[in-house]
Amino acid sequence: PLPQESVDPQKTAFVLRKAWTLYSVTPLYRFRRARLRDYARLLGAFIAAEKRKGLAVEVGVELDIKVALATLADLRGSELDQAALLVQLSSRSQASSRSSEDKLVWSGWFCSVFGDDLSENVPEDFTSLPLFLSHGPESYTALVGSWFQKTFDCCFRRLAISPQNLSWMVAMWAGCKLDRAASAVELVFSVPRLAQPLDISYAIHPEDAKALWDTVQKTPGEITQEEVDVFMDCLYAHFHRHFKIHLSAAKLVKVSTAVAAAHCDGMVKILQSQYLPGVLMLLTELAISQIQ
Amino acid sequence: HLATSLPLPSKRDHLRPRIDLVVFMIDIKSKYSLKNVETSLAHVDASYFLGKVCFLVTGVGRVNACSIETNAICKLGEAYGSPVLFCELELEGIRVATAQRLLRMLQICAGHVAGVSALSFVSLMRNSDD
Numbered sequence: 001p002l003p004q005e006s007v008d009p010q011k012t013a014f015v016l017r018k019a020w021t022l023y024s025v026t027p028l029y030r031f032r033r034a035r036l037r038d039y040a041r042l043l044g045a046f047i048a049a050e051k052r053k054g055l056a057v058e059v060g061v062e063l064d065i066k067v068a069l070a071t072l073a074d075l076r077g078s079e080l081d082q083a084a085l086l087v088q089l090s091s092r093s094q095a096s097s098r099s100s101e102d103k104l105v106w107s108g109w110f111c112s113v114f115g116d117d118l119s120e121n122v123p124e125d126f127t128s129l130p131l132f133l134s135h136g137p138e139s140y141t142a143l144v145g146s147w148f149q150k151t152f153d154c155c156f157r158r159l160a161i162s163p164q165n166l167s168w169m170v171a172m173w174a175g176c177k178l179d180r181a182a183s184a185v186e187l188v189f190s191v192p193r194l195a196q197p198l199d200i201s202y203a204i205h206p207e208d209a210k211a212l213w214d215t216v217q218k219t220p221g222e223i224t225q226e227e228v229d230v231f232m233d234c235l236y237a238h239f240h241r242h243f244k245i246h247l248s249a250a251k252l253v254k255v256s257t258a259v260a261a262a263h264c265d266g267m268v269k270i271l272q273s274q275y276l277p278g279v280l281m282l283l284t285e286l287a288i289s290q291i292q
Numbered sequence: 293h294l295a296t297s298l299p300l301p302s303k304r305d306h307l308r309p310r311i312d313l314v315v316f317m318i319d320i321k322s323k324y325s326l327k328n329v330e331t332s333l334a335h336v337d338a339s340y341f342l343g344k345v346c347f348l349v350t351g352v353g354r355v356n357a358c359s360i361e362t363n364a365i366c367k368l369g370e371a372y373g374s375p376v377l378f379c380e381l382e383l384e385g386i387r388v389a390t391a392q393r394l395l396r397m398l399q400i401c402a403g404h405v406a407g408v409s410a411l412s413f414v415s416l417m418r419n420s421d422d
Binding site for chain 2: 161163246
């Protein structure tokens with residue numbers, strides 16, 4: 001199944017149990033790791049300037065935004081990958097300036113996990129970090145995004161996840177071995193062409209899901225499209241037997257397992273640190289195929 | 293004549309005109325439509341597969357709503373020796389062009405185009421795919 005590399009759980013704890021919005025990012029032009037402090041200052045100035053222009057994030061609240069950029073050496077697949085880049089926006093409101101407590105208001109990070117497909121073909125002077133994850137108000141995401149686009153001539157696009165990819169994810173993640181008791185495997189479908197939208201939620205006991213996947217998967221460590229199709233067909237057939245509804249005619253919009261949850265609008269929540277590299281590798285692959 | 297699956301109800305067999313072309317529609321957003329087509333194929337007489345069957349894949353405009361692998365559909369077309377057309381019904385231009393293509397194919401299959409038979413036409417299409 002998924003690669004489990006020894007990643008320092010402390011450094012990656014911030015990733016877990018948060019809902020991240022996903023973007024694909026084209027390679028950054030003339031990005032220099034040594035200049036992170038300069039970039040932080042420039043981004044901070046840009047945000048302050050935009051606020052003064054009246055594009056304020058929070059109206060009526062005076063927020064001083066501090067920007068921090070850091071490299072996360074551990075978050076990468078192989079030595080060929082660029083190390084991840086973390087951007088954090090913290091606020092120090094005027095009221096509590098005496099207590100000098102910074103409150104984290106937004107975070108975003110760029111990464112590449114086994115993104116050789118893209119980084120191999122990228123010309124010199126370009127840094128390949130195709131996956132971007134953000135958590136926090138959309139307005140800050142827009143500000144940070146537009147600064148990066150202007151400064152490094154790159155392009156951000158929301159990462160959409162198709163029902164096909166979601167099927168792949170649920171099959172992969174439902175089959176993961178977990179030490180602790182796992183939560184249910186849940187699939188959410190949206191039924192098209194109805195006067196009022198209808199969502200169907202299909203929850204499966206995690207042990208049953210894993211047992212099913214184990215009978216389908218032929219080679220441990222390898223997953224094929226056929227195996228994913230058989231797994232999904234079994235789930236659809238079971239549902240049809242009980243409810244006479246063909247889930248295969250509906251649109252799979254969200255999958256949720258004990259390892260991670262993903263939504264077709266490009267949102268993910270990762271719950272287990274041991275499978276983090278595997279999940280990021282899959283998301284990196286999706287980001288790269290959206291770019292190409 | 294429009295049907296949601298095959299076989300057609302035998303009650304109306306004697307009223308039905310000759311069928312010149314069968315177009316199987318697969319919605320790329322619905323895995324169910326592919327399964328439905330696969331089971332319906334079994335009810336089609338073998339002689340139809342000499343140029344009187346084609347697969348029409350709809351909804352290809354929305355890459356992000358894809359529930360079926362296009363590879364699987366192309367393999368289906370190869371297995372049954374029939375052409376696969378891709379279209380997006382929501383775009384009027386493509387809808388009209390596709391309708392015109394199907395109409396032209398129907399004319400050939402019905403024998404209305406002198407010098408071109410259904411079989412010769414489908415082998416032309418197959419060669420252009422390679």
